[in-house]
Amino acid sequence: MNRKLFRLTTIGGAGALAAAAAGAQVTFERIRDAASEPASWLTHSGDYGAQRYSALEDITPANAAELEVKWVYQMRDPGRPGFVEATPLVDDGILYFVEPPHNVTALDAWTGARIWSFDHPLPDDIKTIGFPPTNRGVALLGDKVYFGTLDAKLFALDAGSGAVRWSAQVGDNSVGHAVTMAPLAIDGKIIVGISGGEAGIRGFVDAYDAETGERAWRFWTIPEPGEPGGDTWAGDSWKQGSGATWLTGSYDAELDLLYWGVGNPGPDWNGDVRPGDNLYTCSVIALDPDTGELVWHFQYTPHDTHDWDANQMQVLVDVELDGQKRKLLTTANRNAFYYVLDRTDGSFITARPYAKQTWADGMSPDGRPKVLPNTEPTEDGNLVYPSLQGATNWYSPSYSPQTELFYVAAREMGAIYFKSDVDFEEGTAYLGGGQRGLDGDEAWGAIRALDVRTGEKRWEFRLPRPPYAGLMATGGGVVFGGTLEGNVFALDAETGAAVWDFQSGGPVRTNPMSFAVDGQQRVAIAGGNALFVFGLAD
């Protein structure tokens, strides 16, 4: 694609004029076809397939060294608790962002000037059990901006003014529920998951009517006795089974299936109270978006005792495999394996470690891990790789259809896992142990490019410390990322060579994204307490 073509569809161009006539409208069709509109960034991962790929091609390995800061937005209250982890969305010249802990701000995407903010007060008795107070972004649909709150509400705001259109109570914060994820907007519905997997909740995925806020359905991630999967829990353990759903899922509009990663079982490290596979924890579930019914599931880590949840991006990829065009679901799981599934039916194709792991001797033909002996947490502690933060975590990987590589920010770190007795008390931590991470000299990280079909490593870019920031590949052949030491960087997507870096002055623990203003590509990512927007010199 050439640059002229983009100019026509970018903000301020002809496309925006047409949209302006009817007021800003983010239709379902626009999100579905997001790949044809790279000047915008309309959903959390840029597209329903969670590829976090921008087709914009201004910035290349050859010119990335000329990137400069175009504007900076300072968070209004840097003294507040929490991290800046949101991905901005951009539509029609406006950038929508969430400042911690859960306040939405609309900015002029051209200048960074603030247009409106919606502040949601934090109740004094708020609970965040097992996760930092944070918010990972908004969803756009029609003329509304959707986001969740730490007190487990879902809000629909007017995109023009920030005024509340409706709000819904998704969960009950007194038991540990919170909404930290960016909601997913599909045709007429807003899909939301829940946090609280360290508080012994019973997880669920909800759908809300985008216009009215009425709940359309709820899927419980922990089945009751008598339901399919109910026999994978002993006694009443399913009631505190956790299975939180705290990261945005993906969606295949053609198959009309939602894909959602499900969290760890509760209690995290003491599995004695819940013998069995503990479905649907540490699984990907495929749901019918009309009814919320389960269509298929695949469990990555049966009976997990290391908090290796499956709250990572489920990346939808269409490639040829053995001469056949296939619809794949790929993911770099927290348990250190990269998986390839057939997303039409959940059948297992392959898996391969992408980071050091010491818990499994590969997979059975059906994708069930062959768990090694003596890898469970113990009272005296047991060293296992990866650490509980995983070989990766919630931050996004990226897939480039151009290189057919899957890019992941990998953590090389082990941990000594401990087990302890545990009693369940509603609204408190339900853990049954802990870990001591092997940090310091022994821990490191890498940005890795994997063959999307096999998970085979093509290149890596080493990091002295394990990372906590996501990646974005672009049509210009560049992969953007960040480090906890404050670096924002660009790598050559083909070779992994560093082509640009910038010290933001604060830890980067969020995802990059890209958009265009007046035909010029921009890259946005937060570092510390500020949102940075980069572009090439004019």
Add this chain to the structure above:
Amino acid sequence: MMPGGTIVAVLCAIIVTALPAAALAEPGRGERVYNAHCSWCHGVGGEGGEGPILTRPRLRLAPGDEALRQLIRTGSPRNGMPGVFSINDEELADLASYVRSLGRAEVVDLPGDPQAGAAIYADQGCDSCHIVKGDGVGVGPELTEIGLRRGADHLLRSLLEPETHVDEAYRVMTVTAGDRVAIRGLRIREDPFSVVIRDADNRIRSFRTADVRSIRRRADSSLMPAYGGRMSDKETEHLVAYLASLRGEDSP
């Protein structure tokens, strides 16, 4: 300034008057709250992990107890630490006490004479690399509170065999840049694109990774010489007693 012990006592008194007695110091609660909220990063027992080791007498971001409680509440986003606001004040007090309990070396009777040790410290020129109460040079660790942090065994080992256990904060690196001159120093910070060390002359040197020919990291190397053959056993005993007596505001 008030000695540290008095500050703790005063704060406890305030809490006693402010809270019902039944809510106070529930046994094991501080540790439970710690395990739920802090151990993810700071490790079980404060042994460290993603976050810093907490088995220290004085925490950099929380010099006093009030500062520690405030830090736990608000976090330090700059340092990647989230605030823990989902606990009540009683739990917070227990948590802070628990964290404080992780880091103090006990006062023990040692055979050496601290005063004689102070003279040996001066004779051996320890102040050319260490600072005590403002005096000296800050190449190596400041020793003003070393007696709070480290027991006699550790101090003795550090004197005789400094390379057997080098704190990660004092990791030695040798950086060779484009001019082929190798610079040896302590790692100050390192990221994929730059490395900063402090050399033996206490000079801070910054390198762009792209300009660096090689970086050697040595976990078993220290800028501190071994003092095994330089002092008699008696002198060593005195020096250890002196170092153990350095307890900051708690010092006699």
